[in-house]
Amino acid sequence: MLRSDFARKLLNNSLAHGLNFGSRWLLNLVVARQLLASDFGVFSYVYMLANLFFPTIAFGVSFYLIHHSARQQQISLLFNSLVLSFVVFLLLCLAVVGIDYWINDTVPYYLYLLSLLIGLVWAVSQAIFCYLKGRQQFFVEVKSQFVGALSLLVVVALLFAGVMTQLDAMLEAVLVASLVPVLMGLNVLWPEIKAGLGDYVRHFSGYLGWQDIRHRLHFALHDVFAIIMTNIPFIFLALFSTLLALGQFRKLFILFMPITLLPVIFSQVFLSRLSRLMLLNDKLKFFRKVFLVTLPLLSLPYLLMWPLGDWLYQISFNEALDPADLLMLHLVLATLWLTLLKTYFEVLLTSLGANHHKAMLVTLAVAITALAYCWFNYDLTVQLTAWLFLTGNVLITSMLVAACVWQIVQQKSQAQQKQS
Secondary structure, three states: OOOOOHHHHHHHHHHHHHHHHHHHHHHHHHHHHHHOOOHHHHHHHHHHHHHHHHHHOOOOHHHHHHHOOOOOOHHHHHHHHHHHHHHHHHHHHHHHHHHHHHHOOOOOOHHHHHHHHHHOOOOOOHHHHHHHHHHOOHHHHHHHHHHHHHHHHHHHHEEEEOOOOHHHHOOOOOOOHHHHHHHHHHHHHHHHHHHHHHHHHHHHHHHOOOOOOOOHHHHHHHHHHHHHHHHHHHHHHHHOOHEEEEHHHHOOOOOHHHHHHHHHHHHHHHHHHHOOOOOOOHHHHHHHHHHHHHHHHHHHHHHHHHHHHHHHHHHEEEEEOHHHHHHHHHHHHHHHHHHHHHHHHHHHHHHHHHHHHHOOOOOOOHHHHHHHHHHHHHHHHHHHHHHHHHHHHHHHHHHHHHHHHHHHHHHHHHHHHHHO
């Protein structure tokens, strides 16, 4: 039913993300097994910060660059993304210095700096490969992520062998391993970068202006608040509970991490394809076809995890899951499936040119969910966190579906008015 070109690109994207996420998942699993619960809580806190800094520094690069480089293949799009990422990185460095001085945190500033640097490297990597994906060059990332995954597996082996035991050394190793795909991606683009860099520097103001930043802001807001939505339980457990509770909740995500890459893999290929279709009816026809075929297929891993979750937890972490926490495991799994469903409508809304609505809705959902967490504040438990996490994702998914329907009705109405 689906064309072989779409399936091939989906396979390439799956391989690239599978290698990337698979190696990160194995890293988290080994760290969770090797460290004490309290130490793993600190690792989870720093790793959570890297995940939060990453989309902030990327500044909406994922959907924006794929969407626009699919339409106009200009290296200036990538240059703009990299400049914005470095500016945001420097601002975040200054902010972290101020916050660290103000609150006199027990976590060393060096660990904050490492989380910022990891976030920067991830953001640069994403910019390079999203630009290439917009040009339909998906296989470059597969090769780069394969070598990057091998580098991270070396880190995992050192951790497992007990050669590396210090937290800062672990994060430094993650940083170095993350640089490998970046260097390989730059090597592929080097002739194009070399040819276009001089002209970009000479006419910088013509390439990157306030209008560009303002347009990009919608994508950045969505990506930042979307990752906050994903990490919101970790944020509020760190604020209102203990690092031990944070570590316990993160273990559930490590357990299900392999299937969390499904929405990411799928959305990038799907968006690249939808963005190339100009007519609304063509977009909707292709969306319906892909939705009906792929949603049942991509839902299978979630269904398989439902009865196997308890057993997998014991195998993965070499410890039994408390029967009282089994419901929490299922709540987290249900929430992650909602993330998959939500992705379809995020892609559709972006392809319809209504990314500003998506950013606004995700921001609103995060604000409402954050208020719910703050309402319980220091009474927050791991079980309650799982319920709030599920409720927040039900809210944002419902809002995105409603926004897609409204946008389609509006565009059809406008088309009819033009015809008449």
